Amino acid sequence: MNVLIVDDEKMMRSGMEKEVKKVLPDANIFLADSGREALSLFKDNSISLVFLDVEMPGMSGLEVAKELKDMKRDVNIVMTTAYPNYAVDAYRLHIGGYLMKPVDAEDIREELDHLSHPIEESHDPGKLTLQCFGEFKAEFGGEPVRFSRTKAREILAYLTAKNGASASKNELCDVLWEDEERDSKKSYIRVLVLELKKSLKELGVEDVLVHNRNEYSIRTELVDCDYYEFLKGNPAAIRAYNGEFMSQYSWGEEYIWDLENKL
Incomplete structure (x- = not known):
């Protein structure tokens, strides 16, 4: 809630x-x-x-x-x-x-106990599954999550890599467009976040995404993620690590050194 x-x-x-x-x-x-x-x-x-x-x-x-x-x-x-x-x-x-x-x-x-509109019991529709090793993938109920824009998927990927920490609009601009002019892209971040929310809401897992004071994060306890299990020392997740981390994104390489040191 x-x-x-x-x-x-x-x-x-x-x-x-x-x-x-x-x-x-x-x-x-x-x-x-x-x-x-x-x-x-x-x-x-x-x-x-x-x-x-x-x-x-x-x-x-x-x-x-x-x-x-x-x-x-x-x-x-x-x-x-x-x-x-x-x-x-x-x-x-x-x-x-x-x-x-x-x-x-x-x-x-x-x-x-006396609210005008009783709060509905939270329904657990299942967890969003996020795969970080190899290419980044998001699945729900065994099916790929549909994103209307590839950059919306990349925002989810980056927030997953942040492991619950927040990312500002400026940070997201720098990651998604690297050397391009930041100010011209800020308004587009909001569009992408709305598209991401729409994709998650269709699955009933919109609470995964948190937006607070122009910063964004995900609630790690609401997802299943190989990266998070690796950090917890889960043997199966450690075995699943293949030397690649979100390989479709250049910024993913920054996490490999830390992962290698934890082996």
């Missing part, structure tokens, strides 16, 4: 994140410090639950809530505030819940 926490105060964001993790330990949590950032994250990620501060500079929490509802009518929003006088306005927007700060895990647990 993807959860979004929105609060302009860093201490409040961190505290809320800590309490949410106690209740939803497997949740993928996104943090936003403004309404605009919250809307961007919500648009780019499949988010089921939003904890939203009422009073923020710029867009207020209530304004953000209205726009979130316009984008996804059945989104669950829990407002957080130190001021009880906002409750009436929140309920007019059919907000899922309302919490008074400071919030603890028990408060969150109670609100989750």
